[in-house]
Each structure stands twice: as structure tokens, then as C-alpha cells.
Amino acid sequence: MTLKKKLMTAAFASVIAVPAFAEEVNIGVPTWTGAQAIAYVLGEVVTTRIGGTVDYVPGNNATIFQAMDQGEGDIDVHPDVWLPNQESFTKQYVDGAGTVSLSGNPYQGNQGFCVSKDFAAANSITDIADLGRPDVAALMDSDGNGLGEMWIGAPGWASANVNEVKVRDYGLLDFIEPIRAEEAVKTARIKDSIAKGEGYAFYCYEPHAVWYMFDVVMLTEPTYDPAKYKMVQPSDDADWYKNSMVATKDDLKQVQIAWSNSLPERSPAIAEFFANFNLTADDVSSLAFEISANGREPADVAAEWVAANSDRVDAMLGL
Numbered sequence: 001m002t003l004k005k006k007l008m009t010a011a012f013a014s015v016i017a018v019p020a021f022a023e024e025v026n027i028g029v030p031t032w033t034g035a036q037a038i039a040y041v042l043g044e045v046v047t048t049r050i051g052g053t054v055d056y057v058p059g060n061n062a063t064i065f066q067a068m069d070q071g072e073g074d075i076d077v078h079p080d081v082w083l084p085n086q087e088s089f090t091k092q093y094v095d096g097a098g099t100v101s102l103s104g105n106p107y108q109g110n111q112g113f114c115v116s117k118d119f120a121a122a123n124s125i126t127d128i129a130d131l132g133r134p135d136v137a138a139l140m141d142s143d144g145n146g147l148g149e150m151w152i153g154a155p156g157w158a159s160a161n162v163n164e165v166k167v168r169d170y171g172l173l174d175f176i177e178p179i180r181a182e183e184a185v186k187t188a189r190i191k192d193s194i195a196k197g198e199g200y201a202f203y204c205y206e207p208h209a210v211w212y213m214f215d216v217v218m219l220t221e222p223t224y225d226p227a228k229y230k231m232v233q234p235s236d237d238a239d240w241y242k243n244s245m246v247a248t249k250d251d252l253k254q255v256q257i258a259w260s261n262s263l264p265e266r267s268p269a270i271a272e273f274f275a276n277f278n279l280t281a282d283d284v285s286s287l288a289f290e291i292s293a294n295g296r297e298p299a300d301v302a303a304e305w306v307a308a309n310s311d312r313v314d315a316m317l318g319l
Helices: 003-017 033-050 061-070 087-096 117-122 128-132 134-139 158-169 183-196 268-276 281-292 298-308 310-316
Strands: 024-029 053-058 077-083 100-102 107-116 148-153 176-180 201-206 216-218 253-260
Touching: 024 033, 024 061, 033 053, 033 077, 033 268, 033 281, 033 298, 033 310, 061 077, 061 087, 061 100, 061 253, 077 087, 087 100, 107 117, 107 128, 107 183, 107 281, 117 216, 128 134, 134 148, 148 158, 148 183, 158 176, 158 201, 183 201, 253 268, 268 310, 281 298, 298 310
Parallel strands: 024 053, 024 077, 148 176, 148 201
Antiparallel strands: 077 253, 100 253, 107 201, 107 216, 107 253
């Protein structure tokens, strides 16, 4: 046998001697649309570009972080960590236990409270304090209980806890009833209130599909002041509501993905991709719009985005 044939035979034998396996990842999927969009973009790249397998696991922030901390692969990644909103989790698992990693490529988020542009213009509403005017509150009272309704977020959202404290510390509790419900309920209520010419206020943030779906405006709030922003989350203190004080706008947010530190050992190529992953706020808003407003499946929207942004995906994969 020639040397060339010997080398080819040895190379072929080494290939078939190594068992072929697909890297795999379980992606946490929170309830808000932006997180769903990012989750499916992550999954699309893993399946079509890395050749891995993906499962999508619904869960709230606490569930996803706990699973990442355990490191057993039940949930490997959180697609949309808002800081400092979810800081109680990152302090516990990233800084404390050291079981979770954060991406170094965040996009910027902005949070506040919105009303429709027509409602704002018709009633001279520009600032959060305007929601405490009796005439405005009455226009937002759809159930006749004497309080105007304002959606503050979904159950399990850290931001909803912040907003509940804000309603109190902005002096709105005598006029406004803070409502927690799934985001789909809020979206339907915005549409309905605009169609009927009614008042409605809701927690809003950028990026989000709502900016493409409706003509809404974010109200001004007192400028962010760390001295007036002392938020304690329920995971840190059972008396969180009593011991918190938030009387100022949120600072601009840093939003990124997080993954279990056990993932690099189990699926190194996927973990490397996660470390390089990055989207812009505009990316997330447009993806969320396609899902929320146009009723498309997140998987289809993600596949279209990945196909249209192959150069950016190549860079995330180090190609």
C-alpha cells in the first residue's frame, strides 16, 4: 500500500471512529414578544448554521434562571435579560453563584408609560402626573369602579413590580388601578380603546412591536435619579413593596442574553455563538412587529431574518 493510501485509510478510520453527535440546547421563552423573537433567532441559527437541535421551553424569569443555575440542560439560555430590571437574578446567579454568563453585546432599552397619541392630544396628557388628574382618570375607567386602569406588566415580570411601586410613589393610587395581565390582553385593550375613543394607559418599552402597531406616545417622568430609585424585588425581600421607593424614570436599560455555564462543556459551538450574538433594538422591534401585528409564527419570522442577514450571522459564528 502506498503512503498516500495509508494516510487516506487512517484519516477515514479516524473519522468513522469518532461518534457523530449534534450539539443541543434548550432555549427559555418568556412571555413578551421581543424575547420570543430573539429565542427563535437563536434557535434558527443553531439548527440551520450549526447543525444542532433545539427545544423551546416556556418560562418566567425565575424559572429560567433557576434552570440555568442547575446546569442540567433543562433550560440553557435566557434570550432577553433586561438590566437592572432582572438584577436580582444576575446578582444571585452571575455574580454570586457564578453559574450563569451574560453576553457582552447588549442592546439598549427604554421603559415608560404610554397612551395613544389621540387620547394624549385631546386631553393635554404629556406627563405621568397627568394620569392623576380626576378628569383623565375618569376617561380611563372602563369598569366603573372610580379608578382608571393602567397595565403595568405581566405576572412574573420584574418590571411589573417596579411599576406597581411607581404608581404608589407617583401618588397615583387614588386615581389609577394597576393591572397585571398577559401582554396579549394589553395589546387587545389598546386596539379596543383606540377604536372606541377611550382612554387607556400602559407600560411600554423600546424595542417593541407596539411602536409599529399603534400611534402611541411615551409620557415624560421625573429624570432618572438613583437617590429616588430604590427597588427591592420579591426574590430578595418578602416586604419588597414596603421597602421599595421608585419616584423617578428608569435609567436606560442594557439588554442581553444569558446562558448556563454548563453549556460550553456540553455544546461548545453553541456557547461560542451565544458569546458573539448581537441584535439591535430596531432588529427586535421589527421582529416583534411581524409576530404581534402580522400574526406570523416566530419560527418563520426568525428564519426569514437569518436568511436576510447571512453576513451578520457569519460574523457571529466567527466565519
